[in-house]
Amino acid sequence: MFEAIEFGPMILWMRVVFLLLAVWLSTEFFLRLAGSASLSIQSVKDNAKWHLLAFLVMGRLLAIVANYQAYLKNFSRIFIVWDGEFSFLGGAIGIGLVLFWSTRSQRATFLQWLDVLLPATTFGLAFDWIGMFLSAQSYGKPTNRAWGIVMDTFNVRYSVPIHPVQLYYAFFYFALTFALLLIRKHSKRAGAETLLGIIAASIAVFLFEFLRGDFGIPVFAMISDFIFLGCLFVSLGILAVIEQRLSERSNLIYSSSVAALTLVYVFLRPFIEFPQYQLRFSQVLAVLALLSTVVYVVVHRRKYPHL
Numbered sequence: 001m002f003e004a005i006e007f008g009p010m011i012l013w014m015r016v017v018f019l020l021l022a023v024w025l026s027t028e029f030f031l032r033l034a035g036s037a038s039l040s041i042q043s044v045k046d047n048a049k050w051h052l053l054a055f056l057v058m059g060r061l062l063a064i065v066a067n068y069q070a071y072l073k074n075f076s077r078i079f080i081v082w083d084g085e086f087s088f089l090g091g092a093i094g095i096g097l098v099l100f101w102s103t104r105s106q107r108a109t110f111l112q113w114l115d116v117l118l119p120a121t122t123f124g125l126a127f128d129w130i131g132m133f134l135s136a137q138s139y140g141k142p143t144n145r146a147w148g149i150v151m152d153t154f155n156v157r158y159s160v161p162i163h164p165v166q167l168y169y170a171f172f173y174f175a176l177t178f179a180l181l182l183i184r185k186h187s188k189r190a191g192a193e194t195l196l197g198i199i200a201a202s203i204a205v206f207l208f209e210f211l212r213g214d215f216g217i218p219v220f221a222m223i224s225d226f227i228f229l230g231c232l233f234v235s236l237g238i239l240a241v242i243e244q245r246l247s248e249r250s251n252l253i254y255s256s257s258v259a260a261l262t263l264v265y266v267f268l269r270p271f272i273e274f275p276q277y278q279l280r281f282s283q284v285l286a287v288l289a290l291l292s293t294v295v296y297v298v299v300h301r302r303k304y305p306h307l
Contacts, residue, residue, distance in 0.1 A: 018131025026124030054094030062090025133166035217281035
């Protein structure tokens with residue numbers, strides 16, 4: 001693999017090169033999309049230091065969580081920030097958090113900013129996954145398909161052809177970025193890019209992660225867990241829609257009922273005899289992202305019918 005290129009005494013790590021390329025291109029793309037959507041670029045500049053801080057902190061934090069086993073063995077490694085462990089997706093989430101905070105005092109809503117942030121993020125993720133392919137990170141499982149590749153590096157625990165899952169992700173995110181631009185051109189309501197983009201990305205992540213061969217955080221889930229999560233998010237969406245119509249007492253009873261049913265399910269879950277499936281933590285996050293996005297977009301459109 002092309003993990004690094006040496007220039008005399010200097011070593012150029014391809015993972016870092018493509019990560020920086022992803023940051024640069026996605027930032028330019030984000031600002032152009034924001035300008036075309038008549039969003040306040042000045043507010044982004046005013047909060048530039050917070051965007052940068054959130055990008056670095058969340059990017060590092062998500063990378064630590066994804067590779068938590070290595071950091072548990074050597075806790076001091078958390079502070080070695082030059083080890084190259086960084087998540088571009090985590091950085092994008094950090095920027096999203098700052099946008100959520102800053103848009104409370106703006107005319108533009110957070111969802112309008114998400115419609116701009118999402119295509120820029122998918123564009124950057126495509127380059128980030130190419131960098132991970134070249135550095136043999138987040139590799140796939142063994143396969144006998146014709147396009148399987150052998151990664152001859154100590155990072156990979158297989159010496160047989162494996163799925164180039166990083167390229168699957170890269171091609172998908174390039175295609176998704178193009179699709180989101182088409183949706184942006186023809187959509188008439190805020191949230192179209194966010195809704196369809198998150199749905200497509202969540203499905204792709206859920207499927208592609210089954211092809212991953214590297215170590216990840218295992219999560220054992222049952223069908224009943226997904227049914228309960230779906231019902232929980234639907235109930236929260238209903239509450240958000242009818243909250244203003246309910247009295248304070250009715251609102252409290254509704255919220256308390258949802259909380260009580262949640263505790264009952266958590267208590268009864270060990271006694272439910274359904275088959276368990278081992279998933280990766282990223283797959284669970286993909287499901288949560290899909291459900292929460294659907295609820296948020298529906299509520300937003302009810303609250304702002306003119307957008």
